[in-house]
Amino acid sequence: MSTTPQESTARYRRSRTRSRNVSARPALAVSSLKTYQYDLHPSCPSLICPDCKTWVPITGLNAKKQKLVPHDTGLARKDQAVRCQGSNRLVNIDILVKEWKGRVEVGGPEANGRRSARQHYKPLPAPAKPVARMAPEPMNAADALTAYREHLKKCRASSATGRCGGKHRCTDGTRLAALYEQLLRTQPHRDREQKEEGRVDGLLTRYRQATATKTAAVEWTKRDKVTGDAKKATAKRGGTTIEEANNTCRIHPADTVSELRGPEVPLAPLRISA
Numbered sequence: 001m002s003t004t005p006q007e008s009t010a011r012y013r014r015s016r017t018r019s020r021n022v023s024a025r026p027a028l029a030v031s032s033l034k035t036y037q038y039d040l041h042p043s044c045p046s047l048i049c050p051d052c053k054t055w056v057p058i059t060g061l062n063a064k065k066q067k068l069v070p071h072d073t074g075l076a077r078k079d080q081a082v083r084c085q086g087s088n089r090l091v092n093i094d095i096l097v098k099e100w101k102g103r104v105e106v107g108g109p110e111a112n113g114r115r116s117a118r119q120h121y122k123p124l125p126a127p128a129k130p131v132a133r134m135a136p137e138p139m140n141a142a143d144a145l146t147a148y149r150e151h152l153k154k155c156r157a158s159s160a161t162g163r164c165g166g167k168h169r170c171t172d173g174t175r176l177a178a179l180y181e182q183l184l185r186t187q188p189h190r191d192r193e194q195k196e197e198g199r200v201d202g203l204l205t206r207y208r209q210a211t212a213t214k215t216a217a218v219e220w221t222k223r224d225k226v227t228g229d230a231k232k233a234t235a236k237r238g239g240t241t242i243e244e245a246n247n248t249c250r251i252h253p254a255d256t257v258s259e260l261r262g263p264e265v266p267l268a269p270l271r272i273s274a
Helices: 097-113 141-157 171-235 241-247
Strands: 045-050 055-060 065-070 088-091
Touching: 065 088, 141 171
Parallel strands: none
Antiparallel strands: 045 055, 055 065
């Protein structure tokens, strides 16, 4: 009897079957699988078949025996009808649905916060600069020409590939030649800028010196005036002989007392009888 095209391809996997056939293989314990490899929701109890690695419904969840429905190894209506060895295999549900839901709720945030398995490579370090580029760049055309000639002398004497020879120039030689040409072309402009900067710096220096000198002269005049006024006020305070002698720091004349005033002050010692 010839087979129809529908019988030669894999069939759809039913969620419930009435077959009483039971596989002779030992029962599959759900606890031996990982949490993401089975689903105990009452609407669609299923698990990943260990043989064909595909999701397969579990029939008879509320019955005495639970088993995997008969299924093929390939996709329905596409692959060949090859019956999987895990068909009609008994399933031992030794985990409560409440416990399974708790594991799923706890594992969801952990899976979301877990780092990706992508390998992140560190960037490769940049290659070191050649010795010719480590030296400071020439600042004028004369220095650039000297550096270019020294490079030609060393490069022609070396045995490196692509060295300077004839009209051919290596990378460093071409760079130095271009730098010399640029400096030679822009030298007049840079000379004018340097001259202008020197003139401005000279003007600023002279202005600062003049300002400092003028400020110092004004300060010295103020100090001299304050000092002179104080001396005059001290010397011309009272006009008496004692004050003038005290203010000029001269030797006191005889019979003069600087601390006390008045002719009534006795000069000889007094004896007061009791």
